Structures are given as C-alpha cells and as structure tokens.
Amino acid sequence: MGATELAGAAESLLLAQARLVAAALPAMRERGWGRILAIGSSGVTAPLPGLALSNAGRAALAGYLKTLAAETAADGVTVNLLLPGRIATDRVARLDAAKAEREGRTAEEVAAASRATIPAGRYGTTEEFGAVAAFLCGAPASYLTGTAVRCDGGLVRSL
Template sequence: MDLGIHGRVAVVAASTGGLGRAVAEALAAEGASVVVAGRRGDLAKEIAAELPDAVGVQVDLTDPDGPRVLVEATRAAYGDPDILVLNGPGPRPGTASGLDTGDLATAVDSLLLAQQRLVGLTLPAMRRRGWGRILAVGSSGIAEPLPGLVLSNAGRAALAAYLKTLAAEVAADGVTVNLLLPGRIATDRVAALDAGRAAREQRPVAEVEAASRAAIPAGRYGTPAEFGAAAAFLCGAPASYVTGTALRCDGGLVRSL
C-alpha cells in the first residue's frame, strides 16, 4: 500500500529510542523527511544518519521553550511539518493512594503541556495547507488504567481528552488527530517495568515476563516495528477518514472493544 507520504515532513518527538524511534524509522521507510528529536543530541544525529532523509535535533520538550526550538529546527531543515508524532518518556511507577502532587504536576507537564505546545506551533500551517497528521503515542492505560502507573494513566488520559476535542475542531481542514495505544511492546521501558515488578514481588524477571505473555491473547510481546507500521498507516493518506480515534496495538491485551 502506498501511504502517500513520500516527501512529507514528519517530526517525531522522543525518537531516540523505543516506540518513538520505531515510528521515525517506519515513516522514513515510506519516504518521509524525518526529524529525530531527543535530549541525547548525539544519538539523535546518529539515528538520523541511518535514515534515508532525516536530521537529528537535541531538545528537551519539558522545557517551555523546547517545542519552539524543535519546530524552528524543522523549518530550517525542511519547512513546516506535515506530520507531528507526539511522544514522551513514561513517568515513574506509583500508586494512586501514594500520589504526590508535585509528581502529578511534572507528569502533566511532560505528557500534556509539552504536547499541546507542539500542536499549537504546527497546527496552523497544516490547516492552511489542508493536510496534516497529528498522532500521539499513548498507552493502553487510557482504555484500562494500569495498576501501579497512576502518573501515566492520569497524564495520558488528559492528553487523550484534549486530542479528541481537537480532532472534531480540525477534521474539516484535512487534519486528522489520533492516538496509538501500545500494550506490552518489547522496549527498554517495558523491560524496566518488568524488572521493577520482579524486584517488588521478589520473583525472577523471566517469571514476570511469562505471566505477562500469558495475559496477552497473542501470546507474546509486540515488536517496535509492528507498532511503527501501525503508526505509519495512521499518518498516511489512506487513513484520511480516520480521526478522533484511539487505536490499540496490544495483541488483544485490553478485552473491551
């Protein structure tokens, strides 16, 4: 399938590893000009050098000025972005009963405010051109809150509500707004969560991983490449009538529709 994004400009936030990197690689494989962004500038540039047409930008998107830095670097390299992939590192684990207000504020800043700033800087040009894609890397915790991850659950749910509202406002302008919700994808983040759970429960990591796989109807963790492929589709021309949607890429982990 031709996704119709050859030559489109794509900004992928937090793309020096994990799901962000997988999305950047998938978009680059479809011919998009990709901006790889992350706090580790050298790594961002290394990854960009491996892609057909990409640049790496060092940026901290939790800094209030970070989104502007990223968008200006994109415009200097390629012009206004056509595709914006919202992504950010997951907050530390924690319980609702032990929630700290300061930690919650930090999570909201990282998972909502930084993303909204990026949207505000890139959306006007998309609307003027009559074409744009905004895709957020979310979490299955939006559909079914995950135990022990209250900061992620709260911050990502707030982002989902914002983006769902936005989707209806810009649909007539040719701009789609969607979320892609990973389940258990084999990334460093998931490995760290498994290791943390194993330590808390005083069990071998292999036992924790086996229990997680057993809870997934597909019987395995997903691969970053599978997630990237789903993201590329949502960013493509064939998905022009898909908006305001949260698509799960979770092997059937969440049992509700």
C-alpha cells in the same frame, strides 16, 4: 499524590504535547493536510493500578486530542492516539527485570507471566507498532480521526 505531582504529570503528558501541536497546526491547516499522532498508553482505556498520575495525564491528553480532531477534520488534519500494550523494547525489559528483582523471580518468569495475559501470547514488536503508526500518518488513513487505536495483542478487554 499531591498537586505538585499532578501538575508535573500534566506538564509532561499533556501540556508539552499541546505546545507542539500549537506550533505545527497552523502550517498543517494552511496546507490542507496534516497528521497529529500522539503515543499514549493502554492505561487510557483501562487505567493501570498504581499509576494514578500517568492515568490522569494520559486521559487528559485523550480528551484534548478527541476535541482537537473534531476541530481540525475539515481542514484535512487528522488527530489520533496510538495506545501501545506490551511492546518488546528495552524499557519493557527493564520493567520486567525490576519486577523480577522485587518478587524474587527471573525476568523470563515475569515476562512469561505477562505474555500469558495477552491473547496474542507474546509481546508486540517495534516493527508492528511502527507499521500501525505509519498507517495512521499516511494518506490511506485520511478518514480516520479522533480515535484511540490499541496495538496491544488484545490485552485490554474493553470495547
């Protein structure tokens, strides 16, 4: 991993989101209400092996959002980070298939092994993930800011 690769990760995982926030935040503050919700990865709280660039970029995003939350809470703007675990999406299916190909197993064998590591015993659904996101963006979550919420079926064992 060189400086160029690290800069690319920072651009896509931190700076692009910071620019979006900078564009939207003034209007949120003016209204006295707003929701900033970024989607991260479970690698924020438990770095994933072999994903140094992703881990670094997402950790930087988490630090930025935590700081921003403290700076915007009095203006009625909440800032949170949603951390998905294994959600049943086309991307996860492709990752399972690629791992199966590398290891000479079937995609179902890989998926079953992955599900076995999740206390819930299954992948999450997009509907479940969406419901958590919708809650974080709604009025009932007005006192919830500066936090990283895991939607991972208990996968990450850290506190």
